[in-house]
Amino acid sequence: MISYFNLMQNSILLLYFVIFVVLELVYFKIADRFNIIDKPNHRSSHQTITIRGGGIIFPISVLIYTLFNDFQQIYFVIGLLAISTISFLDDILTLNNKVRLGIHLTSVLLLFMQWDLFSFSWYWLLIALVFVIATINAYNFMDGINGITGGYSLLTIGSLYYINKSVVNFTSDELLLVVGLALLVFNFFNFRTKAKCFAGDVGSVSIAFIIVFFIGQLILKTQNPFYILLLLVYGTDTAFTVFFRKLRKENIFEAHRSHFYQYLSNHLKYSHLLVTFFYMLAQLLINAALVVFVNDNILHFGGVFLAFVTIYLVLRFSLEGKNKLMVSYNH
Template sequence: MSIVFAVILLLCLFVLELVYFKLADHFNIIDKPNHRSSHSSVTIRGGGVIFGLGAILFFLFFGFKYPFFIAGLFAIALISLLDDIHTLSNKVRLSIHLISVLLLIYQWDLFAMPWYWIVIALLFVIGTINAYNFMDGINGITGSYSLLAIVTLYCINSYITLFTSSALLITIGLSLLVFNYFNFRKKAKCFAGDVGSISIAFIIIFLIGQLILKTYNFSYILLLLVYGLDAVVTIGFRVLRKENIFEAHRSHFYQYLSNELKWPHLVVSSVYFGVQAVINLLVIFVVKDSIVLNLALILISAILFLFIRFSIEGKAKLLSKI
């Protein structure tokens, strides 16, 4: 992709985001603060629609690549946008999610492999989508964390092993730049919404899956390790407290930092970005495909994360139901 075309594409994405803001304002697609929110003012919801629109532009202008992935992304983005506007039935929403994930798996060509790989892929994709959605709660966190993932994948694709379309990575990266312009700020112009967090999770999972299938190196899952640790550890604590893990909550570590300790949103988002950036460098240059080093990185990261949470939040808060 030429620099000129990239600039034109960036401007198109910027205009599309502004058009969405006008529509969202007209149809009252807004996020009102409640007792679980980490913000205090009414804000446009669904600004993350730009991720799906970016992928569609890639599909139209770069040879109609990955049609089943794009179809799955379109379906899951549309149902998520409708759910942002008006809460839908869980059966309808989950059915579309399942169809979309199956289309993604078909694009990976996993149906030609033993059945258990399909089961593993389903669990990985659905789990990651939900983790991404749960982690989208403060300004800047989804946009910056996702941009880091895309930049890392672009570097791997360009300098280590070619596994996907560079144009796709660039287009999604540009859509993230547009979103971050409106979201990575003290008073955000928009939030990603379910359409944004679920769409970008779907995209990044697809790309990481492509990379793993090309290299047979599962360490690339660790490009999402920080989100994974916060999501899994938080679920673990909620189980120990005998809470319903399917109910909405404010138990994630990033929520404690921003809501209880009153850290600025952008500081918390930057910390998550910085820690994951260090992990990404370790994955690429140190861990590589070593099983021992992979396990060591996961174990050390988990121990440090638990130590930090117990030190900051305290044993009583983490283990006792209040």
């Protein structure tokens, strides 16, 4: 009976995988037909014209899962589709910022409804709002080299699946696997020296929204806010890059190549995949420490945080130098 159930489950997952491959290939045809491409410029980390928006498979995977499973977690799904649609339009058109931000805020509020967060005190809503918006923006900022969005996200989904199976059950195993399969398909076309496609805003924003949804479920289930460290590498690179840009009196809302991963790939000429591997390895070690210390006191979580941030800053200052990081040359 168990083997029959496993066979059925594996067959369903294989069907999902085949559907995602076909849909991704269909999207490539559409993108090629309508010229949905990225052209290299002085801020780019790539040199060839590449299809943009391959990450559209992420929200599509959740939608297909929802259609097959009686429209579960509908507020989350509606919010995901709204934020993905506006992000896709932003990939191909120039949208009004107020419209885009309005849709983002609406999607976040729908996410809060799915979490039943409106039953909490107002300050928890504020903390959650900062967490969600910061994560979405961090993901968008970090999507700059081949493999990094897909690889880092696959590691995060894999870690969440392990926690769900072995530590505490907080969400659907199948939904985690479906998102993981979509990431595998995307990585096949992106995690390579010459990428077939990029995630685009639709990919980076939607996978951030999905991962935030899972981490929010985990934190609410366990009452352990330190699971936010599952995004520590992205969060650290984003936060300190913004901090250093402010020190240099730069406009933090302008496009740039100031992230550490961009310095490693563009200036030191490490391959995109090697830099991605470094980021994934760092986050993997952090995730392993989280699982080991899950029942321990706050000092262990604080130690993991401080250890990584210290190593990160030592590497940045030793490789980039104090002047490059902190001194403005515009005045």
